[in-house]
Amino acid sequence: MDPVVPQLRLDTTNPNDNDFNVVIPPIGPFETTEVWANLSIPPGADVQIQDWEIWFTDASSANTGEKARVATTVSINSQYSVKLTSTAPQIALTMNPGESHRLTVGSGSRLPISTQ
Incomplete structure (x- = not known):
């Protein structure tokens, strides 16, 4: 992702399409239908x-x-992030x-692991 250009993604009730240009099943x-930005x-x-400007077209x-257009200004008041690192070895199994x-x-502790 380009750090200068934030990415807008649209999600709809169509599980096969989610990006910045989506096709909504016929209404x-x-x-009504739901759309998330x-x-x-x-x-x-x-x-x-x-x-943000979102267009609804046929x-x-x-x-x-064009059937409808929604325009709004979104203000980002606070932005938080965290980066976690660990010096512990990775514990992994393939089952x-x-x-x-x-x-x-750890030092001799054992946990039972099961895929059942």
Whole structure:
């Protein structure tokens, strides 16, 4: 992700499409659908205010153009991030379904691990 350009992602009830340009399944007269707009701001980006414009256009074969537009200014008041590091060795096992193993943790402690 470009640290200068935050990414806007749209999510809808269509599980196969989520990015900045999505196709919503057909909506009948007087029906509704849900759309979520998510803004991801990369670490270190100097973002304080974003102007969002979301257009709803006809993607059918009729292609009747723009149906609605939503414009809003989003203010980012606070931005927090955390980076965690560890000097402990990575503890990992590879198991197949139905197998169980003991995973050594620390100085002789053992935890039973199972995939059942």
